[in-house]
């Protein structure tokens with residue numbers, strides 16, 4: 001059976017539980033057996049964390065990794081994504097880790113390759129989904145000791161354009177998080193009928209009241225002028241995590257950010273490295289989660 005990771009909605013509940021449990025074991029020091037084969041990183045958008053952690057995870061399992069850059073591949077000569085993937089499948093590549101600027105690119109690729117023995121991993125497609133980020137966010141919260149049944153979590157910033165927010169909300173609501181709140185400038189909020197699992201809050205201070213965890217989202221600078229925020233300082237003042245806002249959060253509360261962080265915009269510069277930040281823990285656990293993902297993909301084949 002060929003497995004894919006396309007979005008959270010397509011993942012069986014048992015698979016979510018086993019991936020999170022395995023990531024937790026690996027983060028706690030468990031070893032892993034070697035696997036054979038080659039996987040391809042096909043990144044058609046920039047990435048540091050996701051690409052490097054998938055590469056490190058594959059190497060940890062003894063898998064060969066090929067990194068394909070658009071400008072150095074035959075995509076630059078007009079080859080379609082599906083034909084590139086069929087070519088990789090014909091060479092025996094076992095999985096493609098795909099980052100793509102368009103929504104649903106990973107699902108469309110998996111459908112185009114139906115019957116081929118190659119797994120597709122969505123490493124972020126447009127504004128649609130970033131399922132491995134959501135899984136590593138959940139693994140990070142679990143590793144920090146939070147339990148879903150009591151978890152009150154806020155996601156603040158550019159929700160509208162965020163594939164991370166969509167996948168986090170899909171996953172944390174399936175896991176049974178007690179409350180998921182969202183807040184941000186009106187222009188950065190999703191359409192009224194989208195994300196019904198999340199509670200819309202009028203401002204950041206209401207969103208942070210009594211929470212256990214905050215996920216700050218990256219503000220894409222190109223969208224700031226369109227939203228009426230001409231500079232990062234104005235956004236930070238109204239919607240950013242400041243020292244005062246962190247102090248008002250419960251002592252147990254922690255904050256996350258998928259990265260890359262705009263220091264002084266989403267989070268005050270001096271707080272990014274605070275002991276209450278789980279940002280680098282997300283990165284660390286990301287390697288373990290992606291190792292668990294490759295085990296799950298390769299062992300099913």
Ligand code: CP
Nearest residue numbers: 047048049050258259
């Ligand atoms: N979180 C995330 O996707 O970061 P990169 O764009 O660096 O991979």
